[in-house]
Amino acid sequence: FFFNDTATTEIYTEQIVGSVRCVQETGRQSTLDLSEKVNELQARLKDLTRKMMATIAELSMLQATGIKLSQEQDSQETQFEDVQERPVSYTHLRAHETGRNLVCRLLLEKK
Secondary structure, eight states: OOOSOHHHHHHHHHHHHHHHHHHHHHHHHHHHHHHHHHHHHHHHHHHHHHHHHHHHHHHHHHHHHHHHHHHHHHHHHHHHHHHHHSOOOHHHHHHTOOHHHHHHHHHHHHO
16 A cells, blocks of 8 residues: 655655564574574584494494304313313323422322
């Protein structure tokens, strides 16, 4: 709608322009606030992702260690079973005798 009075038209125009500027400034500030929040969330996400990847790497290493230990245990159990099944002569035992074992054997023979 149009006004007959130029002064009235200018006043209303200034009010409308002022309102538009206010809305524009509010929108701009909202956009800045939103951008800051998005940046904060992205930084947190990156940090959490890094921590999660480090934890996964550590778990992977622990899993590999567990598998290796399990294999070693299986191997030692097999060796133990083999040793239990075959008899060893007294001469063979004496051949592997160490100084400490010799002292123990001699002490036991005295009894």
